[in-house]
Amino acid sequence: MEKFDVIIAGAGLAGLAAAYTLAGNGLEVLVLERGDYPGAKNVTGGRLYVNPIRDLFQDLWDEAPLERFIVREGAVLMARNHSVSIGYAGNELRAEPHQSYSILRAKFDRWLAEQAEAKGAMLLTKVRVDEVIKEDEKIVGVLAGGDELRADVVIACDGVLSLVSEKAGLRTPGSPHDYAVGLKEVIALDPAVINDRFHLEGNEGAALLFIGEATRGLFGGGFLYTNKESISLGVVIGVQSLLEAGSAPDAPAMLDAFKQRPEIAPLIRGGTTLEYAAHVIPEGGYKALGPLYGNGMLVAGDAAGLALNIGFTVRGMEYALASGYYAAQAVLRASAARNFNSETLAIYKQFLEESFVLKDFKNFQETPAVLGNPRFINHYPELVGDLMGQIYRVPPGPKDRLYPTMRKVFTLTEMWSQLKDLRDVSKI
Template sequence: MSEEKFDAIIVGGGVAGSTAAYVLAKEGLNVLIIERGNYSGSKNVTGGRLYTHSLEKIIPGFAEEAPVERKVAKERISMMTNDSAMTVEYASSCLGKQGHDSYVVLRGKFDRWLFGKAEEAGAMAASGIRVDELIVKDGRISGIRCGDDEMEADVVILADGVNSLLAENTGLKKRIIPSQVSIGVKETYALSSQVIEERFGLTGNEGLSWLFAGAPTDGIAGGGFLYTNMDSISIGIVVGLGHIGENNKTVTEMINAFESHPLVAPLIRDGKLVEYSGHVVPEAGLSMIPQLSGNGYLICGDAAGLCINVGYMVRGMDLAITSGALAAKTVIDAKNTGDYSETKLKYYDQLLADSYVMKDLKTYKGIPDFMENPRIFNDYPKMITDIMGEMFVVDGNPSKPMHKIVKNNLKSVGFMNLIKDALKGAVSL
């Protein structure tokens, strides 16, 4: 057992863990943060999108020094069949306003920077080390064990990702089941800044977020995504783990078909593949969140299941950063009072409940169940693209009135199905 006892040991050097370490170190606490990868971000493959409101409160003006890519100025959503697509775009100056803005980031770069900020603030940081188990004494988590080394702490913060084996093996959370997570597969294609700006109608550091539904996952729950970096494009798919095999396609076959689609192929044309990676993503929302605090421990970020996917927007990093900051605030409060009891650490749950994190998760608690509806990924993309086809294709035959075009295509889904799905979707949102 190490003779040194830490105020807090943080397991996981992603944005949640690094934020917690930064806040604690800035307050002068004795903090150790441990990352299993060779460097923070080495295992992370998010698309990815960072809403700045979360980190701006902790490091004002962080984007001026952080390795962010492009500021999102355009949002696109496409409903796709195998040979057609209907796309809507939203572009507005309000997307770039302070507190409303978001950046595309490459997690390999960004996580490493934030981990370094925690170290600069005074946290003891270690990479390339695996934590084998949590130490339990007298019914409380009292430290960690790495091989033959043991380290003690008043509080252990688990920020080690969605598949937190430490929490599972110690009985702090239940084992994840396939229906609660998705598999995200991302590829990064290098393209010049000039090509990206011309191809997507961007200027300067403007960026684009683009989500796709339907054909990317061949009709099963999930979707595609594309983000513009400064000199590359991140593109990939997210597929519900519990649905893999339902369409007789492997994940590799799905992403290859997605990238070959007539809408998508020109977007990555002449790009050089520089990265291919996969990651497990929490998808079940409020229903998969474990007990977040207890005797000697707190859980934050993906390890706590803090992720929101409402179809037109995917959020995880802002929730992770805020949860890390609130975990740190809880430890600081416990340190000031000298009380590390389970009752005292329950303050973390209250802080989360009072924040947008839990409020947003509660608002969208019905979305995971709504997304299980196969019509969203099969019938509706086809219905929408068929309507568009009849509107815009001119072949010399008499044109149909718009109301007939819409009515005939609505029949393909069924009016009762439309009513039920509309009502359920409205309640979920």
């Protein structure tokens, strides 16, 4: 039997951030990863916003294997027969330090693990945590790969399902309302072609989000991120929404249909799909957050439900990295006090509350309910598309005046519904 200061289940962003911070402070840390290498089981859309976490890991960013810094943002209302795009570009997005980057996790996580190891953390790959060892109502270690491994504290960073915190009795299996599933292809494309198609220079990148037909009107959306030599293209669909859709197009068919849309097909033309991935994403927000700590255990990253969809930005990775960092800070406190019970570890929640992590979650706690309004997905893209179509239309005869055309689209009933929707949106 081996004893460590800390055992971390899962070498994703939360686990590696915790390991990096703890090992940097001299603790004996063991990271257990079931994949062949860190990142082997991890999937993102993916985009990382660095600003909120820059100072937590000051030495990391210069060398980090990030893909492209995002200078072009796009939102596309995708209706059945039309689409309306909004593009945003700003000089501030070009200025250093860059706000956000596209990222591929197999590459990034492997690199981050090397940084944690350089600080002294121990990493064991190809090892699954099978059980949690509990003694006197306190978690004292894990069974993994046939070995009994003990520690003062175990940090569950094992991803969205978090079977580790479930086995520890901290949580129960999640409900479909609080989760979405993302399906993604990584499509190889020549960097020069990417730059031409998306109006980019050098290592600049673009990020596009799509709502409406991207998910056939179901809750969710499509995304496209440019990487250095590839494009990440996918859809995210609410699991409950998929269940309610019954026998509508199956999930894989939705991604295929999205790829064939006229807005997408020319952007990926000539590209070769390198990989197909899928993953569940926590999207329940503040009200669906799992327990963050117990006797001898902390929970961080997706395992704690720390991902947030607020429409124009969908974020999880900063919360994973930050929660890993604050979990480490909590362990350092507990370590100084030589007490790892839940009262001592509760400081973790306080750290998160004082940081952007739980402040964001509280500020945006109404967002999942507001965005759940089906009109945003299946009505507004059609409405705006219809209006723009009529505005641009030049008929064979005389063209109607614009105001009556608009009134045809914006009927009193429609305006009344919009007011109601606006009242909901004001909660965000």
